[in-house]
Amino acid sequence: MKLNSANVNVMIKACRKASKTLIRDFGEIENLQVSIKGPGDFVTASDKKVEKILIEELQKARPNYSILSEEIGEINKDESFRWIVDPIDGTSNFLHGIPHFAISIGLEHNNEIICGIIYDPIKDEMFIAEKGNGAYLNNQRIRVSSRTKLKDCMICTGGPKYGSVNRELSMEEYKKFSSRVLVPIRKLGSAALDMAYVASGRCDGFWTRNLNYWDIAAGIILIKESGGFVTDFYGENKYIENKTILVTNSKINNEMIEVLK
Ligand code: IPD
Ligand code: CA
Ligand code: CA
Numbered sequence: 001m002k003l004n005s006a007n008v009n010v011m012i013k014a015c016r017k018a019s020k021t022l023i024r025d026f027g028e029i030e031n032l033q034v035s036i037k038g039p040g041d042f043v044t045a046s047d048k049k050v051e052k053i054l055i056e057e058l059q060k061a062r063p064n065y066s067i068l069s070e071e072i073g074e075i076n077k078d079e080s081f082r083w084i085v086d087p088i089d090g091t092s093n094f095l096h097g098i099p100h101f102a103i104s105i106g107l108e109h110n111n112e113i114i115c116g117i118i119y120d121p122i123k124d125e126m127f128i129a130e131k132g133n134g135a136y137l138n139n140q141r142i143r144v145s146s147r148t149k150l151k152d153c154m155i156c157t158g159g160p161k162y163g164s165v166n167r168e169l170s171m172e173e174y175k176k177f178s179s180r181v182l183v184p185i186r187k188l189g190s191a192a193l194d195m196a197y198v199a200s201g202r203c204d205g206f207w208t209r210n211l212n213y214w215d216i217a218a219g220i221i222l223i224k225e226s227g228g229f230v231t232d233f234y235g236e237n238k239y240i241e242n243k244t245i246l247v248t249n250s251k252i253n254n255e256m257i258e259v260l261k
Contacts, residue, residue, distance in 0.1 A: 007062075008130055011105045011117045014057035018050045018103060019121035022088070025049070026122065029097045043095045047071060051087035054105065058083050065107075070214045082108040084217035089118075090190030099123075104192040106217030116218030118196045127196040127222055135226035137200050144228040144249035145201040150259070153204035153252060156186045156194040158211070177207075180259050195219025198247050199226040205248040205256055207233070216245060229253045233260045 025046040032039035051071045067075040069085035090101030099122040106116040115130040129135035135142050147153050191211055197203040199222040223230045233244040235257045
C-alpha cells in the first residue's frame with residue numbers, strides 16, 4: 001500500500017468531487033440524444049461546470065499554484081508549481097453517451113511533471129503516479145506490458161477527427177501505419193486513458209499528433225513511473241514542441257519509430 005503525498009491527495013479530492021457532477025450529467029445525455037436540440041450545449045456547460053469544481057478545489061488547497069486548464073486557459077501565480085487540467089478528456093464519447101472519458105490533472109514543478117491523476121468516473125478507475133513513487137491503479141501497482149514484438153501488440157491512436165483542420169492523425173498516416181504492420185489498432189477516444197492503458201499494460205503503445213499539453217500531462221508521469229517511454233515520433237524528448245507523441249512499453253519503441261517514419 002503506497003502513501004500518497006499531500007499534493008496527490010489534493011488531486012484525488014478534486015477529482016472525486018467533480019466526478020459526482022460528471023456522472024450525474026452523463027446520466028442526462030441519454031435523454032438528450034433523442035431530443036431535437038441534441039446534447040451539444042449541455043455537454044459544453046457540463047465541461048465548464050466540472051472544470052470550475054476542479055479549479056475551486058485545487059485553488060482552495062493550493063492558492064498560490066498556477067493553473068493551465070483547457071477551457072479557461074492560464075491562471076498565472078507561483079512560477080514553480082502549475083496544475084495542468086483537462087476536465088473531460090474524451091468529450092466526443094461523453095457527447096455520444098459512450099462511457100469512456102476521464103478527468104486528467106498533472107502537477108508541474110519547475111517545468112517537470114511530478115505527479116498526475118487520470119480518473120475514469122464511470123469505471124471508477126483512478127490511475128495515479130508520482131515521481132519516484134511508482135504508478136497505481138486504484139492502489140495497485142501497475143507496470144507496462146512486456147511484449148517485445150509489434151505483431152503481438154495492441155496499439156492505440158487518436159483521430160482522424162474531421163472538421164478541425166490538421167488537428168489529428170491524418171487518414172493517410174493511419175492507413176500507412178496499418179498497411180505496414182498487422183497489429184490491432186484501437187481508437188478509444190480519450191488520449192489520457194490511452195496513456196493510462198499503456199501504463200497499466202492493457203495496451204502496448206500509443207501514438208498521435210497535435211495533442212495539447214492538458215491531454216498528456218498526467219499521462220507522461222504515469223508512463224514514466226510504470227516503466228514506459230514517452231518520446232516524439234523520432235525518439236526525442238520534444239513531444240511538446242514537435243506535437244507528435246509516441247508512448248510505448250519501451251520494448252517496442254524502436255520498432256514503432258521505424259514504422260512511423
Ligand atoms: C481529445 C481526446 C481524443 C484525442 C483528441 C483530444 P478532448 O480531447 O483526447 O482522444 O484524439 O485529440 O483533443 O477534446 O476530449 O478533451
Ligand atoms: Ca477536454
Ligand atoms: Ca483532451
